[in-house]
Amino acid sequence: MFELLFKHYSGSEPPPQITHKLTAIQNAFRSKKIGNQLLVSGALNFGNNVGWFSLPFSYHSNNKQQQNIVIKFNILPTKMDLDSDLQAIYYRLDADYPLWRFAFSNSTESTADGKRQSNNNFPLLWLARFTGLREKFEKNIRILLNAPHSRLVQVDRRVKAERLKGKLSVALQEKLEQDFSNQHYYNSYATRRKILSLDTPENRFIKMVLQHAHSQLGRFLHLVAEANKKPDAQIFAASFVTQLNSWQKTLEKYLYHPMFKEVGSFKGMSKESLVLQQKTGYNGVYKVWHELKRYLDVMGSQSSVSMKTIDELYEVWCFLEIRRILLSSELGFREVEQKPVRVGHSGPEVKFDDVLADSYIFTREDGLTIRLAHEPEFTETSTPVRSWLNKHKPDIVMEATFADEFKLMWLFDAKYRIDNKSEDSEQDLVPADAIYQMHRYRDALIHIEPAGEHSHKSRSVYGAYALYPGANNQNKPLSANTYSEAIDSIGIGAFPLLPSADNDKGCIWLKTFLQKQFATIPTTPAPLTKDRYLLEDSARIPHHGMQQVHYPDLTMLITAAPEQGRDQTYIDSFKQGTAVCYHTRLEATERINLEKNAITEVRYCVIATVVAGSTEREAKYIWPVKSVKLVQRNSLNIQQTGIKIDDSDPRAVDKYWLFEFGPAFELPQPITGFCTEHHEVKLTTRRSLVHINRFDKVEPVYSAVMTYHL
Structure with missing residues (x-):
């Protein structure tokens, strides 16, 4: 009021x-x-x-x-410690993006009703290369100063007779003889000679580059000094000012080099210069300058400079935290340089074939590659992921490409806000509209896969999560996160990500989540595959009335139940191909990490039985599966199990998987080689069994969660 x-x-x-x-x-x-x-x-x-x-x-x-x-x-916010958060964010941003947190051209203030439309002149991922550009720039300047380009030029001048040297022309000799005869000893004579000159168009260009960089940096430093005088301005980091001063002094040192004393002003070039394109040092400066100039022009052309708003700073800090987690020893990724591939222009706008072209790339020895992008724009024309009707621009996109070239995408959206209802909860919560936005992103972004004259559409977003500065106790297990159930069930949720001087303190749950997503399984030396992710509940939600399967011919190879104590008719039904159902304990499949979604996807069963008069096992038939049910053991009769138990049996209330079969048909060739001592299971596809006759030759699927012995 x-x-x-x-x-x-x-x-x-x-x-x-x-x-x-x-x-x-x-x-x-x-x-x-x-x-x-x-x-x-x-x-x-x-x-x-x-x-x-x-x-x-x-x-x-x-x-x-x-x-x-x-x-x-x-x-000030009512639920967040703004001052502490800002210091932690500044510390991180100054180390990675010393320029990004400064806004130019009077960025919009935070008001009660205005939409913040920041003038973001510096694309974030360009700034990631800013330091590298400076280093390359200075390195090439030093190279060319040690071996400058020069050319032979003719110099006309007049000198006294006593200073004439070398062979003289006949005309000059006659002129000297005539002057000496007339006692004109002090006349001067025109001479012409060739000398090496450094005043070349290429050296003039280099001098212009140094002068322009020095001038623009000077203007920007003046703006910074003026901004620091304002009572309501965020004070610029001393380390940042020191860094810019250091670079300006380096440029001054180069400009005072003796080479540039005889170099004139740059007035353009009449044609392309091979020196600038090919000569060592010169070509390096020429290439770097065209990109570096973009930053310097923006700096020097501004009339004012201020700080970006806290929500923008928090967004980039979250981006850097995810990058830091991916590079941690627990995940073991290595960052490689990524250069955008430009494919065309639309007015002043550069178009990319891939919306994630300008991004960080992380690789790992197991063949997993992750691309981390900040604010990629998905539109009706972007490929391979596009949107309809409106464009979408999530804050952070993380795309994983597996060894088999399959891709999955995770989205993160940073919100520097806390829901008012957090007062009624043990944890700080993200505002509801942030969760709504995650649903919007997952529904709006569609992956287009060309398939001949038509194209196949699929959901591209595997998970979408809001990030917010919640001061929650993250020393508890990940399951203590309020959004844990939603994350596991539908792939939508939120993680508290609190800026802190101790980097890991405020992001424990997010780090644990990413480790769970990308950590390899110790018992499985093979690289991560898509199967592991497509078994999750969140990836199995179909439209109403439909089913979501990955392998339409998923086949389970399994050994029959022990024959001892079972009805002979039941045993013979598997040997003769007349069985109508099969059952196995839920506890057994859980013990080997065989996911429920994989079991319910099974469409065929191959069951190995003991060969008469031998301990060897053999499978001759394949049964189509009509249904898969999870039932209680006491609901099954002797025809379904081959053995009768009463309600007093401890197993009576145990859960069992019941597979109901259609009529069986014979395999192209019997499969042998099953273990004689253990109960075994493998998941594969029906089409892969055409030429298989041994169990150990069967090519498994869902191998990331597959164990043989039940």
């Missing part, structure tokens, strides 16, 4: 006015005359916008002159 009381207001002069640039702010205030006074009052709701706010107003004083006053104050 704001109340401004203007005394001695007669009504003859213009009324006081709120002069804020947003109409919504002006309309929030009302005037009321109280006697000879005027009361201007209003209420502002800043919502989740934090930072410095300016409230300007004007009025006329007794001498009829207009007075302009600005009230400035800092808006």
Whole structure:
């Protein structure tokens, strides 16, 4: 609530006015005359916008002159420690992106009603290469200064007779003889000679580059100094200012090199220079300059500079935290350089064939590759992932490519907000609209796979999660996260990610989640495959009335139940191919990590039985599976199990998988080689059994969770 009381207001002069640039702010205030006074009052709701706010107003004083006053104050969040968060974020950003957290051209203030439209002149991933560009730039400057390009030029000058050297022309000899005869000893004579000159177009270009870089850096440093004087400005990091000063001094040192004393001003080139394109040092500066110039031009052309808002800073800090986790020893990824492949232009805009072209690349020895991108834009024309009707721009996209070229995508959206309902919960919660946005992203982004004249559409987003600065106790297991059940069930949820001086303290749950997603299984030396992820419940949600399967001919090879104590008719039904069902304990499949989703996907069963008069096992028939049910043991009869148990048996209440069969048909050739001592199981595809006659030759699927012995 704001109340401004203007005394001695007669009504003859213009009324006081709120002069804020947003109409919504002006309309929030009302005037009321109280006697000879005027009361201007209003209420502002800043919502989740934090930072410095300016409230300007004007009025006329007794001498009829207009007075302009600005009230400035800092808006702090009610549930977050903004100062601590900012220090942790600044510390990280200054180490990786020293320029990104500064906004140019008067970025929009945080207000009660305005949408923040920041003027983001520096693409984040370009800045990731800024330091590298500077290093390459300076390295090539040093190379060319040690071996500068020069050329032979003719020099005409006049000298006295005593300074003439070398062989003289006949005409000059005659002229000298004539002058000496006339006693003209002090005349000067025109001479022409060739000398090596450094004043070449290429060296003029290098000098221009150094002068331009020095000038633009100087302008930017002046802006930084002016910004630090403002009472409501975030103080620029001393390390950042020191870094820029250091580079400017280095450029000054190069400009004072003796080589440039005889080099003139650059006036362009009439044709392409092979020196700039091919000569060592020169070609390096030429290539780096075209990209480096973009940053310097933006810096030097600004009229003001300020800090980006906390929500923008938090977004990039979250991006860097995910990058740091991927590079941790627990996950073992290695970062490789990624260069965008430009394929065309649309006006001033560069178009990419892949929306994730400009991104970080992480690789691992097992063949897993991860691309981490900041704010890629998905549109109706982007490939291979596109959207319909509207474009979408998630904050962070993480795409995993497995050894078999299969791809999965995770999205993260950073929100520097906490839900008001957190007061009623043991944990800080993310605002509900952030979860709504995760549903929107997963539904909107579609992967297009060309298939002849047609194309195949599929959901591209495997999981979408909001990130927020919740001060939750992350020393508890990951299951303690309020959103854990939703993450496992539907792939939608949130993780608290709290900026902290101790990097791991505020991101334990997210780090544990990523380790769970990408850590290899010790008992499985093979690389990660898509099968492991496609078994998750969140990947198995179909449209109503449909089924979601990955292998339409998934086949289970399994040994029959022990014959001892079972009905002979039941045993013979498997040997003769007349069995109508098969059962196995749920506890047994859970023990070998055989996922429920894999079992319910089984469409065929191959069951090995003991060969008469031998201990060897053999499978001759394959049964189509009509249904797979999870039932209680006491609900099964002797025809289904071959053995009768009563309700007093401890196994009576155990859960069992019941496979109901259609008519069996013979395999192309019997399969042998089953273990004679253990109960065994493998998952494979029916088409892979055409030429298989031994169990150990069967090619398994869902191998990341597969164990043989039950």
